[in-house]
Amino acid sequence: MALGFLGALAVASTPRADAWATEALGGDALASTSARALERGRFRLSETPEHYEEVDVGGSASAEAFLRDARFGLAANTISVTSKTATGGGPMTLRDIGAVEDVATRLVDGENAASRGRARATLRERFAREKKGVEYYDVVLEKDVLGVRRVIQITLALRVDRDTGASTLYTVRVETDRARYDANERAYRAVADGFEIF
Secondary structure (H helix, E strand, O other): OHHHHHHOOOOEEEEOOOOOOEOOOOOOEOOOOEEEEEEOOOEEEEEEEOOEEEOOOOOOOOEEEEEEEOOOOOOOOEEEEEEEEEOOOOOOOHHHHOOHHHHHHHHHHHHHHHOOOOOOOEEEEEEEEEEOOEEEEEEEEEEEEOOEEEEEEEEEEEEEOOOOOOEEEEEEEEEEEHHHHHHOHHHHHHHHHOEEEO
């Protein structure tokens, strides 16, 4: 059950104290000293770059939220929040799906399997952290997409309904090209750090 659960991975203004770094490519930057907050019933993204716009994916989509970079030519850079609920017998903590090292390995292996090895996915970093009593896993990997090296930053959190025993795995996935991620890593990390479930 835990492997199947993991296999499903796939607006107010708040001031930011620090300006985001200027990118190496043409001096382009995330170009903002503010971020937007996005809140839904059970989660909040409090540090979303303001030039990302929410896309209506309709009621049938699995995404809780889907945002894309609204700047010209950058729509492939996305932030998504998805969730998968196990009504019974599911994990009760993130450790039930594995240690962060094991989860990171499975995510990298999954990217390579889905592309039959063409993605050449590799792990950049992984760590577990806690915020307000909730455990989060952060995994950063990179892979090839049509000859371009891209970075995927994944944050996992698990919400358990103690009354029903249902558990919901939330996944935040930030995807962008490697040069843009490296030049603006603090801003992209802020997306993960600003994510919380309640």
